[in-house]
Amino acid sequence: MLLGEAIAARHSVRKFLKEPISDEDIAYIIDNARLAPSWRNGQCWRFVVVRDPGKLKTLAQAVGQVNGWIDQVPALAVATADPGRSGGMNGIEYFIADVAMALQNAMLAATDIGLGMCFLANFDEVKVKHILSIPDNIRVVALSPIGRPEEGGGLKDKALKALFTRNRGRKLSLDQVLAMEVW
Numbered sequence: 001m002l003l004g005e006a007i008a009a010r011h012s013v014r015k016f017l018k019e020p021i022s023d024e025d026i027a028y029i030i031d032n033a034r035l036a037p038s039w040r041n042g043q044c045w046r047f048v049v050v051r052d053p054g055k056l057k058t059l060a061q062a063v064g065q066v067n068g069w070i071d072q073v074p075a076l077a078v079a080t081a082d083p084g085r086s087g088g089m090n091g092i093e094y095f096i097a098d099v100a101m102a103l104q105n106a107m108l109a110a111t112d113i114g115l116g117m118c119f120l121a122n123f124d125e126v127k128v129k130h131i132l133s134i135p136d137n138i139r140v141v142a143l144s145p146i147g148r149p150e151e152g153g154g155l156k157d158k159a160l161k162a163l164f165t166r167n168r169g170r171k172l173s174l175d176q177v178l179a180m181e182v183w
């Protein structure tokens with residue numbers, strides 16, 4: 001899949017087939033996350049991927065009601081950061097940007113192999129950390145399911161279709177988000 005196709009086809013997926021996700025697919029997705037840019041190349045991220053149904057059920061109790069479906073997913077990536085390996089400037093903490101960039105890489109890689117993900121921010125960090133034995137100094141930035149979208153195959157066709165409808169769900173047009181030379 002061409003990068004432009006993957007960018008256009010990527011969308012937040014919240015319903016998945018029961019099909020298990022292989023170690024190889026997880027490795028492909030997280031290896032692409034690993035290649036993202038980061039503050040001073042600090043690579044402050046670590047992804048915990050959960051497939052155990054019991055653990056997924058427990059995690060589902062640690063997210064807001066809106067994300068309660070995560071016990072139904074084949075795999076869940078928990079994206080964490082060590083802020084001590086990232087940095088800050090102008091009052092902005094960049095560990096969040098580091099992990100978000102890595103996650104975007106992951107989501108595009110998943111799309112590339114016909115899988116779907118969804119950035120989830122609505123969770124109780126203390127509970128998630130407790131369930132997964134995440135150390136005190138580590139922050140949980142996001143959760144994301146990984147699975148084959150229930151809407152079925154034809155992602156490539158979908159990508160091509162999406163290229164012709166690039167405004168999908170976007171409130172702002174290119175003109176509104178792009179300024180040249182001055183604000």
Ligand SMILES: Cc1cc2nc3c(=O)[nH]c(=O)nc-3n(C[C@H](O)[C@H](O)[C@H](O)COP(=O)(O)O)c2cc1C
Pocket residue numbers: 010011012013014066067118119120121122169
């Ligand atoms: C920072 C952030 C937090 C988000 N949190 C949630 C969430 O908790 N639950 C959810 O279902 N989607 C969540 N999303 C997904 C957005 O709703 C989604 O990206 C947006 O509606 C655009 O749709 P698309 O990803 O299909 O293009 C989040 C996305 C971002 C970037």
